[in-house]
Amino acid sequence: MTLLQRSTEPLDIDLLVLPETNLILIASVIEPLRGANRIAGSELYRWRLLTPDGAPVPTTSAIAIPAEGTFQATTEETPLFVLASYNWRRSATPALKMQLSQAARHRTIIAGIESGTWLLAEASLLDGLPATVHWEDYEDFALAYPEVRAVKDRFVIDGKRLTTSGSLPTVDLMLEVIRQRQGYSLALEVSRLFRYEQPSFHIDEPLSAASAGLRMHDPRVTQAVRLMEEHIEQPLILARLARRVGVSARHLQDLFQQSIGAPPHVHYLALRLNAARRKVIETTASFADIAAATGFNSASAFARSYRASFSESPSETRRRLRRRITPSPAPP
Numbered sequence: 001m002t003l004l005q006r007s008t009e010p011l012d013i014d015l016l017v018l019p020e021t022n023l024i025l026i027a028s029v030i031e032p033l034r035g036a037n038r039i040a041g042s043e044l045y046r047w048r049l050l051t052p053d054g055a056p057v058p059t060t061s062a063i064a065i066p067a068e069g070t071f072q073a074t075t076e077e078t079p080l081f082v083l084a085s086y087n088w089r090r091s092a093t094p095a096l097k098m099q100l101s102q103a104a105r106h107r108t109i110i111a112g113i114e115s116g117t118w119l120l121a122e123a124s125l126l127d128g129l130p131a132t133v134h135w136e137d138y139e140d141f142a143l144a145y146p147e148v149r150a151v152k153d154r155f156v157i158d159g160k161r162l163t164t165s166g167s168l169p170t171v172d173l174m175l176e177v178i179r180q181r182q183g184y185s186l187a188l189e190v191s192r193l194f195r196y197e198q199p200s201f202h203i204d205e206p207l208s209a210a211s212a213g214l215r216m217h218d219p220r221v222t223q224a225v226r227l228m229e230e231h232i233e234q235p236l237i238l239a240r241l242a243r244r245v246g247v248s249a250r251h252l253q254d255l256f257q258q259s260i261g262a263p264p265h266v267h268y269l270a271l272r273l274n275a276a277r278r279k280v281i282e283t284t285a286s287f288a289d290i291a292a293a294t295g296f297n298s299a300s301a302f303a304r305s306y307r308a309s310f311s312e313s314p315s316e317t318r319r320r321l322r323r324r325i326t327p328s329p330a331p332p
């Protein structure tokens with residue numbers, strides 16, 4: 001199963017964790033996937049931690065991470081994420097580089113996470129491709145590997161190769177994976193779990209829950225999102241929303257695309273659908289009432305939009321999740 005195609009099937013991911021990797025880097029890969037599973041109420045993602053020798057791997061926090069196995073070059077197609085932070089050269093043995101090269105023949109995706117990019121370059125797996133590394137290492141990396149097109153991006157997706165430039169950019173990458181596999185609505189909801197942008201000290205209002213995981217550097221986008229959140233039941237048309245923010249509708253569309261990578265109508269619909277989904281799960285309200293409370297003209301229009309976003313109907317969501325939380329009857 002590929003990493004970057006729309007799917008509701010469970011996806012397995014192997015994580016090769018090298019010694020002296022940061023705990024936050026490991027969490028940056030795993031926690032968005034865990035969050036997606038929890039919010040979706042199903043096992044969309046599964047992960048397995050591997051180390052070069054199968055032993056627990058020491059991290060920079062002096063906390064050893066247990067391994068589920070030894071990394072070996074097999075014919076598995078499972079996506080492989082190579083995680084490294086400090087002193088990656090100690091792990092870059094000829095044997096490991098050979099294993100990575102052999103694994104690349106079969107793995108659908110190989111990702112270099114932070115200093116993992118160096119390992120992929122050492123194994124000649126990034127030749128002719130764009131790749132990113134931590135900003136402190138950019139110049140050294142570009143000089144060391146002229147055959148790789150070093151770029152100053154947060155993360156890079158190029159065919160079967162993914163690279164990231166640090167822990168928080170890795171969260172961005174995982175949110176993009178979730179967006180491509182399960183859609184914008186779930187990615188937005190997962191982003192709310194990670195409030196990793198420092199809000200401006202000049203803004204009196206706290207960062208809103210729905211925008212907590214987004215990088216909205218433009219205050220007009222922030223204001224527009226807050227207006228969307230305040231008008232879930234009766235959505236504002238784009239022209240009125242833009243007028244309230246003080247720009248044209250076309251300019252607001254451009255600002256959204258530049259700031260969060262999605263047009264206003266996509267973000268607005270995701271906010272409404274996520275609000276509706278919480279009501280489906282957490283209340284016993286009728287679907288007609290939920291549709292009205294989240295700005296849909298009818299229960300049928302709501303159901304169509306809901307299924308297109310979450311790949312199941314509201315009733316299917318409610319039945320599936322209620323079954324999971326309903327305790328089994330006690331034995332007589």
